[in-house]
Amino acid sequence: MAVPKKRTSKSKSKKAQWKKKALFVSKKSLSLAKSLLFEKSNSFIYLNNKSI
Template identity: 65%
Template sequence: MAVPKKRTSKSKSKSRKANWKHKAYFESQKALSIAKSLLTGKNSSFIYIEDTDISKQNI
């Protein structure tokens, strides 16, 4: 017969959730920083090629 596993404690599950939210916060900050640097034109930490060819754009 199948036996249920032991329950995870509230502190353990809250700790995991806090860790997940903490990682998500830093990823969102990094994405926002990259977006700001693209808008200002000060992107020196990565390569971004802007395609400005009008014939390739679908209008």
């Protein structure tokens, strides 16, 4: 006997996409912060107050 598929609501899928995008941005910003902290950044230029 054929059983109909359950439909997923659009709001749940949009929320999942938003969470995935937010997770990606947070990982990227954390990575940049770590590279700045350990002074290993190649793509971000900033002034270091210690050298002045």
